[in-house]
Amino acid sequence: MAMGSPFGTHRVIEPPGVMPQAAWKLNNNMDSIYDNEILVKVERLNIDAASFTHLEEEAKGDPQKIAGQIKRIVKERGKMHNPVTGSGGMFIGTVKAMGPALKGKFDIKEGDRIASLVSLSLTPLLLKRIKKIDVAKDQVEVDGLAILFESGVFAKLPPDLPDMLSLAILDVAGAPAQTARLVKPGDTVFIIGAGGKSGLLCLYEAKRRAGVTGQVIGLGHSEESTKRIAESGFADLFFQGDATKPLEIYQKIRELTHGKLADVTINCVNIPGTEMASIMSTRDGGIVYFFSMATNFTAAALGAEGIGKDVTMIIGNGYARGHDKIALNLLRESPQLRQMFEKMFL
Numbered sequence: 001m002a003m004g005s006p007f008g009t010h011r012v013i014e015p016p017g018v019m020p021q022a023a024w025k026l027n028n029n030m031d032s033i034y035d036n037e038i039l040v041k042v043e044r045l046n047i048d049a050a051s052f053t054h055l056e057e058e059a060k061g062d063p064q065k066i067a068g069q070i071k072r073i074v075k076e077r078g079k080m081h082n083p084v085t086g087s088g089g090m091f092i093g094t095v096k097a098m099g100p101a102l103k104g105k106f107d108i109k110e111g112d113r114i115a116s117l118v119s120l121s122l123t124p125l126l127l128k129r130i131k132k133i134d135v136a137k138d139q140v141e142v143d144g145l146a147i148l149f150e151s152g153v154f155a156k157l158p159p160d161l162p163d164m165l166s167l168a169i170l171d172v173a174g175a176p177a178q179t180a181r182l183v184k185p186g187d188t189v190f191i192i193g194a195g196g197k198s199g200l201l202c203l204y205e206a207k208r209r210a211g212v213t214g215q216v217i218g219l220g221h222s223e224e225s226t227k228r229i230a231e232s233g234f235a236d237l238f239f240q241g242d243a244t245k246p247l248e249i250y251q252k253i254r255e256l257t258h259g260k261l262a263d264v265t266i267n268c269v270n271i272p273g274t275e276m277a278s279i280m281s282t283r284d285g286g287i288v289y290f291f292s293m294a295t296n297f298t299a300a301a302l303g304a305e306g307i308g309k310d311v312t313m314i315i316g317n318g319y320a321r322g323h324d325k326i327a328l329n330l331l332r333e334s335p336q337l338r339q340m341f342e343k344m345f346l
Helices: 049-058 063-077 163-171 174-182 197-210 223-232 246-256 275-280 297-306 323-333 335-345
Strands: 012-014 038-047 089-098 113-116 125-134 139-148 154-156 188-192 215-220 237-240 262-267 282-290 312-315
Touching: 038 049, 038 163, 049 063, 063 125, 089 139, 089 163, 113 163, 139 163, 163 197, 163 323, 163 335, 174 197, 174 262, 174 282, 174 323, 188 197, 197 215, 197 223, 197 262, 197 323, 197 335, 215 223, 215 246, 223 237, 223 335, 237 246, 246 275, 262 275, 275 282, 275 297, 282 297, 297 312, 323 335
Parallel strands: 188 215, 188 262, 215 237, 262 282, 282 312
Antiparallel strands: 038 089, 038 139, 089 113, 113 154, 125 139
16 A cells, blocks of 8 residues: 555546645545555435525436436546536445544544545545435435545544434535634524424524524425424524525615615525625625525625625635534424424434
């Protein structure tokens, strides 16, 4: 075995010189691993919501066609990196082998079950078989192998939570962790896509941080997601609407906040075209956090400039130190939140 780059650039096939996430194709040969790699037997993929929505629309909801699209992408690219959305997802599996340079460096050993906390868009992946497509959960049961690099982030699967629940939560763990950093007591917080898995976690965390002097407003797109917002009890106000129609959303937020708009807007949707609704609903000097991987940052930057809106816009970094523990602990803290996620994912 040889020592690879801690960032995984030794697995890049094309174009040379780029990082694994930006690469078009990775080397997913699993016959041998580098001294500083971890080989994992993969059991389940959690496809990023934006990516799965695109695949589902292209396949018109047919699970077999979705499976065919995933196989094709992984065969072409050596990773699950949707070429349209640019996003991936994450996996759970069992550690099969560890390069000698990593033994003792991490608190895991062969046989431990883990969840990856880095995107599938940068993870060498080899799929032997797709067993099942779970359209309702954006999850794929597989028989496969994956590589984690030395710089990769992962978490041991907790013994007190079901695997499928942990996978769903850890896939969006960055959202509530960043919400905790951004929201202050007394803030008015507007969460777009508040009825989805990242949205519900952000609702709970925002309400906790904004406190009794703050206000949390949730937007759901469908009747089902809006009902979840209502049932959660985490939103002070909520409504159903289409975030791709910025003027309608802006007018509603103006009405609900008596013209003050939101201090912090968190975008958790999985469809494009919602940038301006987020920006227009936020006061000058406020913060817009785009957790959505469907965000067009050119549209956001030029759109804000075009209407003279002075807001701080933050890219949804999926990683924050300790984000896995923060997200999983929310379910332990809140029986209501755990019950809702069990209903959605078990």
